[in-house]
Amino acid sequence: MxxxxxxxxxxxxxxxxxxxxxxxxxxxxxxxxxxxxxxxxxxxxxxxxxxxxxxxxxxxxxxxxxxxxxxxxxxxxxxxxxxxxxGDLGPSMSAFPTPVIEIIGAGLPWTVGLLISTIFISWILGIILGTLAGYLPKNLWCQIMDKIFISIYPIPYYILALILVMSFCYHFQVFPLVGGASGKPEISWSYLSSILWHSFLPATSLIVGSTAFRFIMAKALTSTIIASDYVHYAETAGLSRWRIVLFYVIRNTLLPQATDLGLSIGAIFSGTVITEVVFSYPGIGYSLYMGLLQADFNLILGITVFSIVGIATAALLVDLSYPLLDPRVRYK
Amino acid sequence: MAIIAEAKHLKAYYITQSYGIERTVKAVDDISLEIKEKEILGIAGESGCGKSTLLKALLGTIDPPLKIVDGTMQYEFEESYNVLSMSKDEIKQIRWTKVSYIPQGSMHVLNPVRKIRDTFHDFIATHQNLNKSETTQLSQDYLQKLGLSGQVMNAYPHQLSGGMRQRATIALATILSPKLVFADEPTTALDVLVQRGVVQLLKEIQQREGSTLVLVSHDMGVHANLADRIAILYAGKLVEEADTRSIFKNPLHPYTQYLIESLPRLDDKTERSSIPGRPPALDNPPEGCRFHPRCPHAMDICTKEVPPLVDMGGGHKTACFLVSEEKT
Structure with missing residues (x-):
């Protein structure tokens, strides 16, 4: 109480x-x-x-x-x-009189599905690879990985996305260029696999960029943790490598990482405008872009309200999770 | 008494290179030391004289930029181990079960986000095939034997006081009954009362387990209380080695004499004098005897030649021309 x-x-x-x-x-x-x-x-x-x-x-x-x-x-x-x-956000001005909430409702599942999965994949990948690279700086594979991510990181996202579209939709027509799925919406293997198929390129572009960011962050956090006395002491006692990486290094970098995860999830309600525009993905980022072009400010504000609530809620959850992640955070 | 560990002509240097300029810090320079079974050996010396580096070499935890340039270090248990070239498996095999280490500054050696119970589990399970409840039981029993409440097990490190944390760390280092324990400044940063408790705890464990304790400290008071034998380090060199009584009653090396002189005494209220000058920088130590710039008895030869460590009889060794010249 x-x-x-x-x-x-x-x-x-x-x-x-x-x-x-x-x-x-x-x-x-x-x-x-x-x-x-x-x-x-x-x-x-x-x-x-x-x-x-x-x-x-x-x-x-x-x-x-x-x-x-x-x-x-x-x-x-x-x-x-x-x-x-x-739940009434007014009518859309560009698609009058469709209510804004309907437009958002149509785009939201696509955006949320795409972003939640890519955020989690890149978060886990980035932390594991970055921590390994920070913990084993002399390992050849870690050095190669380090060089790759450091070179990917500064590439502007839209260039990366355009390169993917140009290569795999235009020159080699492997992936579809437009839309989120093909066929009739139903729970069937063909429809679900078409969702995966359509989302593959946008997801890849997002995962590559944000994994690079989280890799660099995890590596930097790790380099301070491995200089700490408790890691040295555990090494002196001969603790196995995986135990040190998991419980001594990653566990101690989790606080800033969880903050990053929470805020990234909170930000999904504003969509990823560039991704959805470049890949013509039917999410709310695409709707937002259309709204901006047509000065549909009911739609813009509707999406803004969603994103305000989303980010505030994520920040609240992150804040509430701190004592679970670090016992030194006081309940005060 | 049998010898449990022996260092021969150890040279451990910190070699760093930045912008093409190589800098060598001779933190441990040609030190030979025998550690006898079941004794408490004190290693004394002021800050920056190579105490901790010597301990790293004795323990075999050599990480760059520290490098062993020369010398050998051996443990003699049922079989002998060449400490400086142990494989990962050998290290895992002998650490904690045979050789253990109580680190300097227990403030930060316990993982802040893990309960003491989990840390004990991590350390025990590495060396013995026990599950969580068994390790918890084992550590709880051991802590109680040391007079610590079992409550400690459920705490996080930051919830314990400095003294409790140090005791928990000592328990963590000695739980698997190692034969040889290295302790690096175990009483530093603790108040005098807690220091006393920690010193008693170390002695109690050593006596009960019949283990060997190598105690590194700058605090001569702690050495007087605990050590059977004391080795005095100065600027990376061993300058005197003798049983505790001889060191305090009959110090031979001028540096040791200064050290003993500077200790407060109950019956004497005069001001204590400090040693003139400062300890030398170890990347560019003085020629000859490293103490000669501060020594009141310095002779010509002291500036040119390095005095050898000479046994003056009864295991009292010293490295000073004053004494060895007299003898020859």
């Missing part, structure tokens, strides 16, 4: 405040913009056809209501929250 009060509650309130502030900013920002979405929509409509002024007037009211722009700013703010809690 005391633990709940002194450890859990302050962090939970911090989480709430972060979301409150973030969402308030998403409410204020578009209202400071010089463009008026209602006028914009009206002008788009009236450029296509001549309209009766009275019809225009009533349409304007309907649009203001739809975009939550009716009433005083305070009423608007209250209504904004009410709608958010209902």
């Amino acid at each position: 005391n633990l709940l009060k002194s450890y859990f509650l302050p962090r939970l309130s911090q989480w709430l405040i972060t979301i409150l502030v973030g969402v308030t900013v998403t409410f204020i920002l578009p209202r400071l913009l010089p463009t008026d979405p209602v006028e914009r929509t009206l002008s788009t409509l009236s450029s296509l056809q001549t309209m009766d002024p009275r019809a225009v007037e009533s349409l304007k009211e309907a649009l203001e209501d739809l975009y939550g722009l009716g009433g005083s700013p305070f009423e608007q703010y209250i209504n904004y929250w009410k709608r958010l809690i209902r």
